[in-house]
Amino acid sequence: MARVVVDVMLKPEILDPQGQAVANALPRLGVTGVTSVRIGRRIELEFTEPPEPETVRQLADRLLANPVIEDYTVSFVSDEEPAGEPA
Protein backbone atom coordinates (compact mmCIF):
# COMPACT_ATOMS: atom_id res chain seq x y z
CA MET A 1 0.00 0.00 0.00
CA ALA A 2 1.23 3.44 -0.88
CA ARG A 3 -0.48 6.63 0.02
CA VAL A 4 -0.28 9.87 -1.91
CA VAL A 5 -1.75 13.18 -0.79
CA VAL A 6 -2.65 15.86 -3.29
CA ASP A 7 -3.38 19.30 -1.85
CA VAL A 8 -5.26 21.63 -4.15
CA MET A 9 -5.56 25.38 -3.58
CA LEU A 10 -7.05 28.15 -5.67
CA LYS A 11 -4.27 30.24 -7.17
CA PRO A 12 -3.53 33.35 -5.08
CA GLU A 13 -4.94 35.67 -7.74
CA ILE A 14 -8.24 33.77 -7.97
CA LEU A 15 -10.97 35.16 -5.76
CA ASP A 16 -12.08 32.72 -3.03
CA PRO A 17 -15.55 33.89 -2.01
CA GLN A 18 -16.00 30.80 0.15
CA GLY A 19 -12.91 31.71 2.17
CA GLN A 20 -14.13 35.29 2.44
CA ALA A 21 -17.51 34.13 3.78
CA VAL A 22 -15.74 32.06 6.43
CA ALA A 23 -13.45 34.97 7.28
CA ASN A 24 -16.50 37.16 7.78
CA ALA A 25 -18.02 34.58 10.16
CA LEU A 26 -14.97 34.21 12.39
CA PRO A 27 -15.64 37.35 14.46
CA ARG A 28 -18.92 35.73 15.56
CA LEU A 29 -16.74 33.31 17.53
CA GLY A 30 -15.08 36.22 19.22
CA VAL A 31 -11.89 35.83 17.23
CA THR A 32 -10.54 38.91 15.54
CA GLY A 33 -7.29 39.57 13.75
CA VAL A 34 -7.72 36.95 11.02
CA THR A 35 -6.75 38.77 7.84
CA SER A 36 -7.32 36.03 5.28
CA VAL A 37 -8.98 32.63 4.86
CA ARG A 38 -8.36 30.51 1.76
CA ILE A 39 -10.09 27.16 1.35
CA GLY A 40 -8.55 24.28 -0.54
CA ARG A 41 -9.05 20.57 -0.98
CA ARG A 42 -7.00 17.63 0.29
CA ILE A 43 -7.22 14.43 -1.73
CA GLU A 44 -5.79 11.14 -0.41
CA LEU A 45 -5.12 8.33 -2.84
CA GLU A 46 -4.09 4.79 -1.97
CA PHE A 47 -2.21 2.68 -4.47
CA THR A 48 -1.44 -1.03 -4.33
CA GLU A 49 2.15 -0.24 -5.36
CA PRO A 50 4.09 3.01 -5.04
CA PRO A 51 3.16 4.95 -8.20
CA GLU A 52 5.50 6.76 -10.55
CA PRO A 53 5.63 10.46 -9.60
CA GLU A 54 4.85 11.31 -13.21
CA THR A 55 1.67 9.20 -13.05
CA VAL A 56 0.47 11.07 -9.97
CA ARG A 57 1.38 14.39 -11.53
CA GLN A 58 -0.77 13.52 -14.55
CA LEU A 59 -3.72 12.60 -12.33
CA ALA A 60 -3.37 15.85 -10.43
CA ASP A 61 -2.85 17.96 -13.52
CA ARG A 62 -5.64 16.47 -15.62
CA LEU A 63 -8.41 15.70 -13.14
CA LEU A 64 -7.75 16.40 -9.45
CA ALA A 65 -6.85 20.05 -10.05
CA ASN A 66 -7.64 22.54 -12.79
CA PRO A 67 -4.31 24.29 -13.44
CA VAL A 68 -6.18 27.22 -14.99
CA ILE A 69 -7.37 28.29 -11.55
CA GLU A 70 -5.68 25.97 -9.04
CA ASP A 71 -2.20 25.05 -7.77
CA TYR A 72 -1.47 21.64 -6.31
CA THR A 73 1.23 19.85 -4.36
CA VAL A 74 1.85 16.12 -4.28
CA SER A 75 3.24 14.33 -1.19
CA PHE A 76 4.20 10.70 -0.97
CA VAL A 77 3.38 9.31 2.47
CA SER A 78 4.91 6.12 3.82
CA ASP A 79 2.85 3.51 5.69
CA GLU A 80 4.50 4.40 8.98
CA GLU A 81 3.25 7.95 8.97
CA PRO A 82 -0.43 7.81 8.12
CA ALA A 83 -1.87 10.78 6.31
CA GLY A 84 -4.69 12.74 7.80
CA GLU A 85 -3.78 12.04 11.44
CA PRO A 86 -6.15 14.14 13.51
CA ALA A 87 -4.49 16.79 15.59
Place this chain on the structure above:
Amino acid sequence: MRIGVVTFPGSLDDVDAARAVRLAGGEAVSLWHADDQLYGVDAIILPGGFSYGDYLRCGAIARFAPVMESVMAAAAAGAPVLGICNGFQVLCEAHLLPGALTRNQHLHFRARDQRLQVETNRTAWTMGYTPGQEIVIPLKSGEGRYVADTATLDELERSGRVVARYVDDNPNGSMRDIAAICNEAGNVVGMMPHPEHAVDPLTGPSTDGLTVFTSVLKHLAGVAA
Protein backbone atom coordinates in the same frame (compact mmCIF):
# COMPACT_ATOMS: atom_id res chain seq x y z
CA MET B 1 -30.15 18.40 -39.75
CA ARG B 2 -29.43 16.16 -36.77
CA ILE B 3 -28.40 17.86 -33.54
CA GLY B 4 -27.15 15.59 -30.76
CA VAL B 5 -27.97 16.44 -27.15
CA VAL B 6 -25.74 14.69 -24.60
CA THR B 7 -27.22 13.41 -21.35
CA PHE B 8 -24.73 12.97 -18.52
CA PRO B 9 -25.82 11.55 -15.17
CA GLY B 10 -27.18 14.70 -13.53
CA SER B 11 -28.00 16.63 -16.71
CA LEU B 12 -31.23 18.61 -16.29
CA ASP B 13 -31.86 20.60 -19.42
CA ASP B 14 -31.34 17.96 -22.08
CA VAL B 15 -35.08 17.66 -22.72
CA ASP B 16 -35.52 21.43 -23.09
CA ALA B 17 -32.49 21.59 -25.39
CA ALA B 18 -33.93 18.82 -27.59
CA ARG B 19 -37.28 20.62 -27.68
CA ALA B 20 -35.57 23.87 -28.70
CA VAL B 21 -33.86 22.01 -31.55
CA ARG B 22 -37.23 20.66 -32.75
CA LEU B 23 -38.92 24.08 -32.47
CA ALA B 24 -36.11 25.52 -34.59
CA GLY B 25 -36.82 22.88 -37.25
CA GLY B 26 -34.01 20.43 -36.55
CA GLU B 27 -34.00 16.77 -35.56
CA ALA B 28 -32.88 16.21 -31.96
CA VAL B 29 -30.84 13.06 -31.31
CA SER B 30 -30.29 11.87 -27.74
CA LEU B 31 -26.69 10.96 -26.94
CA TRP B 32 -25.70 9.14 -23.75
CA HIS B 33 -22.57 9.95 -21.79
CA ALA B 34 -21.30 6.38 -22.25
CA ASP B 35 -21.73 6.38 -26.03
CA ASP B 36 -18.55 5.79 -27.99
CA GLN B 37 -19.92 7.40 -31.15
CA LEU B 38 -22.11 10.31 -32.24
CA TYR B 39 -24.53 8.49 -34.58
CA GLY B 40 -23.83 10.84 -37.46
CA VAL B 41 -25.10 14.04 -35.83
CA ASP B 42 -24.15 17.34 -37.48
CA ALA B 43 -23.77 19.32 -34.26
CA ILE B 44 -23.71 18.66 -30.51
CA ILE B 45 -25.20 20.37 -27.46
CA LEU B 46 -23.88 19.79 -23.93
CA PRO B 47 -26.85 20.84 -21.79
CA GLY B 48 -27.16 22.38 -18.35
CA GLY B 49 -27.47 20.54 -15.08
CA PHE B 50 -25.16 19.05 -12.50
CA SER B 51 -23.24 16.32 -14.30
CA TYR B 52 -21.84 13.73 -11.90
CA GLY B 53 -23.23 15.81 -9.04
CA ASP B 54 -20.74 18.60 -9.81
CA TYR B 55 -18.32 16.60 -7.66
CA LEU B 56 -14.68 17.75 -7.57
CA ARG B 57 -15.37 20.74 -9.87
CA CYS B 58 -18.30 21.45 -12.17
CA GLY B 59 -17.74 19.56 -15.40
CA ALA B 60 -14.45 17.99 -14.27
CA ILE B 61 -15.69 14.39 -14.34
CA ALA B 62 -18.04 14.78 -17.32
CA ARG B 63 -15.06 15.94 -19.34
CA PHE B 64 -13.73 12.37 -19.15
CA ALA B 65 -17.04 10.69 -20.08
CA PRO B 66 -16.62 8.28 -23.02
CA VAL B 67 -18.76 10.42 -25.35
CA MET B 68 -16.45 13.39 -24.84
CA GLU B 69 -13.68 11.78 -26.90
CA SER B 70 -15.98 11.82 -29.92
CA VAL B 71 -17.21 15.32 -29.07
CA MET B 72 -13.64 16.65 -28.89
CA ALA B 73 -12.75 14.99 -32.19
CA ALA B 74 -15.87 16.43 -33.83
CA ALA B 75 -15.12 19.90 -32.42
CA ALA B 76 -11.58 19.74 -33.79
CA ALA B 77 -13.02 18.77 -37.18
CA GLY B 78 -15.25 21.85 -37.17
CA ALA B 79 -18.59 20.47 -36.01
CA PRO B 80 -20.67 23.03 -34.11
CA VAL B 81 -20.61 22.35 -30.35
CA LEU B 82 -22.62 24.38 -27.83
CA GLY B 83 -22.19 24.09 -24.08
CA ILE B 84 -24.90 25.70 -21.98
CA CYS B 85 -24.26 26.39 -18.29
CA ASN B 86 -22.87 23.06 -17.02
CA GLY B 87 -22.04 22.32 -20.66
CA PHE B 88 -19.92 25.51 -20.75
CA GLN B 89 -18.13 24.27 -17.62
CA VAL B 90 -17.48 20.92 -19.34
CA LEU B 91 -16.04 22.68 -22.42
CA CYS B 92 -13.64 24.70 -20.24
CA GLU B 93 -12.59 21.62 -18.29
CA ALA B 94 -12.00 19.85 -21.62
CA HIS B 95 -9.86 22.83 -22.76
CA LEU B 96 -12.04 23.29 -25.81
CA LEU B 97 -12.52 26.81 -24.45
CA PRO B 98 -10.06 28.86 -22.37
CA GLY B 99 -10.59 29.96 -18.78
CA ALA B 100 -12.81 28.50 -16.08
CA LEU B 101 -16.12 29.07 -14.32
CA THR B 102 -15.98 29.60 -10.59
CA ARG B 103 -18.28 30.20 -7.65
CA ASN B 104 -20.43 33.32 -7.99
CA GLN B 105 -18.64 36.20 -6.32
CA HIS B 106 -21.51 36.78 -3.85
CA LEU B 107 -21.88 33.03 -3.19
CA HIS B 108 -25.60 33.06 -4.03
CA PHE B 109 -27.27 30.96 -6.69
CA ARG B 110 -28.81 33.29 -9.27
CA ALA B 111 -32.00 32.39 -11.13
CA ARG B 112 -33.49 35.23 -13.13
CA ASP B 113 -34.30 36.51 -16.57
CA GLN B 114 -31.02 38.02 -17.73
CA ARG B 115 -30.41 40.77 -20.26
CA LEU B 116 -27.47 40.08 -22.54
CA GLN B 117 -25.79 41.82 -25.40
CA VAL B 118 -24.81 39.54 -28.26
CA GLU B 119 -21.36 40.73 -29.30
CA THR B 120 -20.73 38.71 -32.42
CA ASN B 121 -22.61 36.77 -35.05
CA ARG B 122 -19.46 35.16 -36.37
CA THR B 123 -20.14 31.84 -34.64
CA ALA B 124 -22.11 28.82 -35.72
CA TRP B 125 -24.56 29.40 -32.87
CA THR B 126 -25.13 33.19 -33.08
CA MET B 127 -25.08 33.95 -36.81
CA GLY B 128 -28.80 34.82 -36.75
CA TYR B 129 -28.32 37.68 -34.28
CA THR B 130 -27.21 41.23 -35.05
CA PRO B 131 -24.00 42.28 -33.27
CA GLY B 132 -25.00 44.52 -30.38
CA GLN B 133 -28.49 43.02 -30.18
CA GLU B 134 -29.92 42.82 -26.66
CA ILE B 135 -31.78 39.68 -25.65
CA VAL B 136 -33.38 38.36 -22.47
CA ILE B 137 -32.96 34.69 -21.55
CA PRO B 138 -32.98 32.85 -18.21
CA LEU B 139 -29.84 32.46 -16.13
CA LYS B 140 -29.65 29.92 -13.29
CA SER B 141 -26.27 29.11 -11.84
CA GLY B 142 -24.18 29.12 -8.71
CA GLU B 143 -20.80 28.77 -10.42
CA GLY B 144 -21.08 31.04 -13.41
CA ARG B 145 -18.31 33.52 -12.81
CA TYR B 146 -16.03 33.40 -15.85
CA VAL B 147 -12.35 33.83 -14.98
CA ALA B 148 -9.19 33.79 -17.07
CA ASP B 149 -5.84 35.53 -16.88
CA THR B 150 -5.50 39.01 -18.35
CA ALA B 151 -3.65 37.79 -21.44
CA THR B 152 -6.46 35.33 -22.23
CA LEU B 153 -9.16 37.96 -21.65
CA ASP B 154 -7.33 40.45 -23.87
CA GLU B 155 -6.94 37.83 -26.58
CA LEU B 156 -10.65 36.95 -26.42
CA GLU B 157 -11.53 40.64 -26.80
CA ARG B 158 -9.00 41.27 -29.54
CA SER B 159 -10.11 38.31 -31.64
CA GLY B 160 -13.83 38.99 -31.17
CA ARG B 161 -14.44 35.82 -29.22
CA VAL B 162 -16.55 37.32 -26.46
CA VAL B 163 -19.90 36.10 -27.79
CA ALA B 164 -22.23 37.70 -25.23
CA ARG B 165 -21.97 39.94 -22.17
CA TYR B 166 -24.26 40.61 -19.22
CA VAL B 167 -26.01 43.96 -19.47
CA ASP B 168 -27.19 46.20 -16.61
CA ASP B 169 -26.11 44.08 -13.67
CA ASN B 170 -23.39 41.43 -13.71
CA PRO B 171 -25.09 38.49 -11.95
CA ASN B 172 -22.01 36.61 -10.74
CA GLY B 173 -18.90 38.77 -10.91
CA SER B 174 -17.91 37.35 -14.27
CA MET B 175 -14.75 39.00 -15.59
CA ARG B 176 -15.44 41.67 -18.21
CA ASP B 177 -19.15 40.78 -17.85
CA ILE B 178 -18.58 37.70 -20.00
CA ALA B 179 -21.63 35.47 -20.48
CA ALA B 180 -20.48 33.50 -23.53
CA ILE B 181 -17.27 32.89 -25.49
CA CYS B 182 -16.20 30.83 -28.49
CA ASN B 183 -13.09 29.09 -29.77
CA GLU B 184 -10.91 30.50 -32.53
CA ALA B 185 -12.89 28.86 -35.32
CA GLY B 186 -16.26 29.93 -33.90
CA ASN B 187 -17.73 26.43 -34.00
CA VAL B 188 -17.44 25.83 -30.24
CA VAL B 189 -19.49 28.18 -28.04
CA GLY B 190 -19.95 28.15 -24.27
CA MET B 191 -22.80 30.14 -22.76
CA MET B 192 -23.78 30.48 -19.11
CA PRO B 193 -27.43 31.58 -19.57
CA HIS B 194 -30.01 29.25 -21.06
CA PRO B 195 -31.29 29.99 -24.58
CA GLU B 196 -33.23 26.70 -24.57
CA HIS B 197 -35.53 28.11 -21.87
CA ALA B 198 -36.50 31.06 -24.05
CA VAL B 199 -37.98 29.47 -27.14
CA ASP B 200 -41.71 29.54 -26.38
CA PRO B 201 -43.74 32.54 -25.11
CA LEU B 202 -45.75 30.20 -22.89
CA THR B 203 -42.78 29.15 -20.77
CA GLY B 204 -40.00 31.68 -21.31
CA PRO B 205 -39.49 35.41 -20.77
CA SER B 206 -39.03 35.77 -24.53
CA THR B 207 -38.30 33.69 -27.58
CA ASP B 208 -34.89 35.30 -27.95
CA GLY B 209 -33.10 31.99 -27.36
CA LEU B 210 -34.58 30.30 -30.40
CA THR B 211 -32.15 32.13 -32.68
CA VAL B 212 -29.27 30.09 -31.19
CA PHE B 213 -30.85 26.94 -32.56
CA THR B 214 -31.99 28.38 -35.90
CA SER B 215 -28.47 29.81 -36.28
CA VAL B 216 -26.79 26.44 -36.16
CA LEU B 217 -29.28 24.98 -38.65
CA LYS B 218 -28.57 27.90 -40.99
CA HIS B 219 -24.83 27.43 -40.46
CA LEU B 220 -25.08 23.71 -41.27
CA ALA B 221 -27.21 24.40 -44.35
CA GLY B 222 -24.50 26.81 -45.51
CA VAL B 223 -21.78 24.22 -44.95
CA ALA B 224 -23.76 21.58 -46.84
CA ALA B 225 -24.51 23.91 -49.76
